[in-house]
Amino acid sequence: xxxxxxxxxxxxxxxxxxxxxxxxxxxxxxxxxxxxxxxxxxxxxxxxxxxxxxxxxxxxxxxxxxxxxxxxxxxxxxxxxxxxxxxxxxxxxxxxxxxxxxxxxxxxxxxxxxxxxxxxxxxxxxxxxxxxxxxxxxxxxxxxxxxxxxxxxxxxxxxxxxxxxxxxxxxxxxxxxxxxxxxxxxxxxxxxxxxxxxxxxxx
Numbered sequence: 001x002x003x004x005x006x007x008x009x010x011x012x013x014x015x016x017x018x019x020x021x022x023x024x025x026x027x028x029x030x031x032x033x034x035x036x037x038x039x040x041x042x043x044x045x046x047x048x049x050x051x052x053x054x055x056x057x058x059x060x061x062x063x064x065x066x067x068x069x070x071x072x073x074x075x076x077x078x079x080x081x082x083x084x085x086x087x088x089x090x091x092x093x094x095x096x097x098x099x100x101x102x103x104x105x106x107x108x109x110x111x112x113x114x115x116x117x118x119x120x121x122x123x124x125x126x127x128x129x130x131x132x133x134x135x136x137x138x139x140x141x142x143x144x145x146x147x148x149x150x151x152x153x154x155x156x157x158x159x160x161x162x163x164x165x166x167x168x169x170x171x172x173x174x175x176x177x178x179x180x181x182x183x184x185x186x187x188x189x190x191x192x193x194x195x196x197x198x199x200x201x202x203x
Contacts, residue, residue: 003027003122006034006199008081009073011042013128022073024199025122027109032202033083035109037101041127041149041192043069044136047170048186055091055165056100056154059186065098065195083198089155091164098195103157103171103179110177120177124148125194137190139175148175151194156181 004026010019024036048059056062070079079097087094089102101109110119127138127149138149153171155164157179172183172191184191 004029004034005039006036008036008078008199009075011069011073012130013040013042015129015133027196029201032200033198034201035196036199037196038194039125041125041131041136041151041194044127044131044134044149044190044192046187046189047152047184047191051168051185051187053165053168054186056087056089057092057094058165061152061193062094062096062099065100065193066096069195070097081200083200085198087154089164090162091155098197100152100154100194101196102154103181106153106173106179107157118177123173123177123179124175125151125173125192127192131192135190136192145175149192150174150180150183151192152184153179 006024006026007021008024009022011022013020023039025039026034027037028035045061045064047061048054082097084095084097087096087099106123110123126147127136132138136149138147139145150172153173156171169182169185171179171181174180
């Protein structure tokens with residue numbers, strides 16, 4: 001599946017402690033806006049700072065993405081192009097500049113409904129040198145899947161939608177692109193972050 005890419009913002013990605021431009025994949029295009037997700041797994045942090053039944057609205061990772069990451073990864077001019085979006089969640093919608101995808105969104109946006117094709121290759125994503133230095137789990141093997149890691153999702157998805165916040169674990173996408181419904185405790189520190197946002201395209 002060939003998708004458009006956007007270069008925007010910068011973040012530590014190598015082991016030289018120098019920021020590099022971030023590459024984003026355009027997952028969906030609408031009038032005046034497009035949905036972007038990072039090509040690489042940029043960092044690894046827990047979904048929440050300690051083990052707890054927690055929703056996306058209250059988790060510490062949401063706060064980090066919308067404050068520290070948002071302010072440090074993008075210039076003032078770039079931040080003006082990122083829309084404050086209504087993010088739909090079973091336990092209550094949130095207003096976010098930067099967010100994680102949900103299980104259902106991954107299944108919709110990385111799959112081709114017409115050809116009934118699942119793009120597991122683009123679901124699976126490479127860790128950066130920096131993310132691995134921060135403790136990210138990755139497939140330490142040779143071959144095309146080498147250095148791929150797992151990345152957090154916003155909530156469980158599918159039949160577990162209405163249980164958001166009732167468990168101390170969360171779903172993630174595995175290195176091979178398959179979704180693990182209850183793969184990680186929210187406090188685990190080796191799962192990666194693949195940020196997403198809606199980009200304004202009308203100016």
